[in-house]
Amino acid sequence: MTxxxxxxxVQEIFxxxxxxxxxxxxxxxxxxxxxxxxxxxxxxxxxxIEKRFSIKFQLQDVKxxxxxxxxLDLVKxxxx
Amino acid sequence: xxxxxxxxxxAMLLQKKRSLRRELLKKPNLTPKKVAILSGSTIGEIKNILxxxxxxxxxxxxxxxxxxxxxxxxxxxxDGSLAAxxxxxxxxxxxxxxxxxxxxxxxxxxxxxxxxxxxxxRFEAAFNAAKRxxxxxxxxxxxxxxxxVMGNRDAVDARGGVYxxxxxxxxxxxxxxxxxxxxxxxxxxLATRFGLDNWFSESEWYLYKYAVSMQYIPELCHxxxxxxxxxxxxxxxxxxxxxxxxxxxxxxGEVGPEGIELSTETxxxxxxxxxxxxLKQLENLGILLNVASKNEPAAAESGxxxxxxxxxxxxxxxxxANWEPKSQSIAEIxxxxxxxxxxxxxxxxxxxxxxxxxxxLPDVTVASFDGPEKMIAAIDxxxxxxxxxxxxxxxxxxxxxxxNLARAAEQQSFGSYEDYLKSLEMQGEFGSFxxxxxxxxxxLINKTNQFNLTTRRYTGPEVEALIEDENAVTLYGRxxxxxxxxxxxxxxxxxVHGTECDIELWIMSCRVFKRQMEHTMxxxxxxxxxxxxxxxxxxxxxxxxxxxxxKEIYGTMGFxxxxxxxxxxxxxxxxxQYVPQNTVIAVTAKE
Numbered sequence: 267m268t269x270x271x272x273x274x275x276v277q278e279i280f281x282x283x284x285x286x287x288x289x290x291x292x293x294x295x296x297x298x299x300x301x302x303x304x305x306x307x308x309x310x311x312x313x314x315i316e317k318r319f320s321i322k323f324q325l326q327d328v329k330x331x332x333x334x335x336x337x338l339d340l341v342k343x344x345x346x
Numbered sequence: 347x348x349x350x351x352x353x354x355x356x357a358m359l360l361q362k363k364r365s366l367r368r369e370l371l372k373k374p375n376l377t378p379k380k381v382a383i384l385s386g387s388t389i390g391e392i393k394n395i396l397x398x399x400x401x402x403x404x405x406x407x408x409x410x411x412x413x414x415x416x417x418x419x420x421x422x423x424x425d426g427s428l429a430a431x432x433x434x435x436x437x438x439x440x441x442x443x444x445x446x447x448x449x450x451x452x453x454x455x456x457x458x459x460x461x462x463x464x465x466x467x468r469f470e471a472a473f474n475a476a477k478r479x480x481x482x483x484x485x486x487x488x489x490x491x492x493x494x495v496m497g498n499r500d501a502v503d504a505r506g507g508v509y510x511x512x513x514x515x516x517x518x519x520x521x522x523x524x525x526x527x528x529x530x531x532x533x534x535x536l537a538t539r540f541g542l543d544n545w546f547s548e549s550e551w552y553l554y555k556y557a558v559s560m561q562y563i564p565e566l567c568h569x570x571x572x573x574x575x576x577x578x579x580x581x582x583x584x585x586x587x588x589x590x591x592x593x594x595x596x597x598x599g600e601v602g603p604e605g606i607e608l609s610t611e612t613x614x615x616x617x618x619x620x621x622x623x624x625l626k627q628l629e630n631l632g633i634l635l636n637v638a639s640k641n642e643p644a645a646a647e648s649g650x651x652x653x654x655x656x657x658x659x660x661x662x663x664x665x666x667a668n669w670e671p672k673s674q675s676i677a678e679i680x681x682x683x684x685x686x687x688x689x690x691x692x693x694x695x696x697x698x699x700x701x702x703x704x705x706x707l708p709d710v711t712v713a714s715f716d717g718p719e720k721m722i723a724a725i726d727x728x729x730x731x732x733x734x735x736x737x738x739x740x741x742x743x744x745x746x747x748x749x750n751l752a753r754a755a756e757q758q759s760f761g762s763y764e765d766y767l768k769s770l771e772m773q774g775e776f777g778s779f780x781x782x783x784x785x786x787x788x789x790l791i792n793k794t795n796q797f798n799l800t801t802r803r804y805t806g807p808e809v810e811a812l813i814e815d816e817n818a819v820t821l822y823g824r825x826x827x828x829x830x831x832x833x834x835x836x837x838x839x840x841x842v843h844g845t846e847c848d849i850e851l852w853i854m855s856c857r858v859f860k861r862q863m864e865h866t867m868x869x870x871x872x873x874x875x876x877x878x879x880x881x882x883x884x885x886x887x888x889x890x891x892x893x894x895x896x897k898e899i900y901g902t903m904g905f906x907x908x909x910x911x912x913x914x915x916x917x918x919x920x921x922x923q924y925v926p927q928n929t930v931i932a933v934t935a936k937e
Contacts, residue, residue: 279361282365283364285368306390310361313360
């Protein structure tokens, strides 16, 4: 899967979860940039990403994800 | 098909919760309810998804969420906020993670036993404290531990975690069984069903303190929502079943009764046999069984004449074997037994038949399954018939409806309707509410939608409080006739202030409508009001989507319409001008 494909899938998940069809994801985005992105939604995002890419995160992987870029890199590494 | 119809896609519900909520809130006629959730672990998504399922059932919840992990403190040392919220439903979200006194291998058998008693005492105190809110309380059983330090012995040794949790669950279920108003949300069963390794995720616990893995939160919430909708009278009441390849394998019109698959001797036959046996159990709970089959009637009935068939022809209330569209048969069934199409679940192996019914009768629920071995699960796990309360009348319900059909048949042979009613030799018993009747009255109040003037709902404790209330006029009515006993079918509640009485509630089971039961109820109610010195009775009709048939009932009984608007019609009666109406029911009046 290409980086762009991963990006598109993850962006689609963000749009669904936050109910915002116009949401545009950037690598630098953090939970401070999206109003409803709290720890509750963090897990929702992660569970959705796990399902979409058929991967399973470890505690180590997800306990500290600083921004969207780190999330994308993690998916890229695990889906490879 | 709704996203909430079983089997639902839990992951989709989690992802789309915001847009789903937006859509669901637009539904008309939502019933507002106050739901308090007390926390033993993270509630967040549990509240959100529970809200979706409740909205799906037509219930609009307003939530109170207790402090994180403080279910015990919130209940036992309430700061007043929970009492001020006045919950209609209380859900205590606990799991094994809330067991503070788990024994260890350092304990002796005696100290482990003391820990068990201390732990149960803590939960019992929390539950007892929950009683003062006077509303239904939903409590969780405890999931099994994910590890067993002694291995299999953990279930045998008093110091073992498995032993401890089994003992706690035994105490908890006994408590729920003995304490009215308490209902079990069987978390332990769900955890077993989905597997402990899936149900609980260490990382989700460490990261977010979720005692249930995110992906199973929809299943948990579905289970809770089923209890709540059942308590609010929103259960399904009956099934409409296809025959060929649903109740047996094969097409009976072609292979005859001996050729269908139904015996326990073959794998295919076993699936149908067990499904029939499951349906027979539902029938015992008062679920109405009906048939809609494209067959010749004689061929259709011949399958149930087999000696190894768990269901017999007499187990079915309406038996429609014809070549008409099934949507038409289902509509006729609803009409004949006098229930709303939305109370029926249609079960058919043929996806094309399901689709036609979905389109023609959108209110009817259509079961989804793939293969005969999945049929029981499709009915069982959907929670259509979640049984929160079970009265003696439930078990007899099929019989009562059967008697009704016999009455309808007899009605056709009489010259006038009144002659027919007289021929029924009806006997009514009327009296004020008493403790033995309270449970049945509460159940009837909360599930009656059609003959219900105000659609006010009452909890068990509220009904019991009325028994002692000097200013209340309460009346129940039982009706029996030559075909059988209908049981307790009607109730009225009036509030007296000075010389006036307001009718706050009047409900009646629709199966006795137009038998002069409603008239006799009013006769008795007026008589009791007069005895209390009441000179004027005020009745209100509050319209809902379902109670249109009672819109003008006060007007037909000598009440004068005082006002009418879209939300309320008010009627008033001068007691001295009331003319008793009953001419056909022999009345036994109790005080």
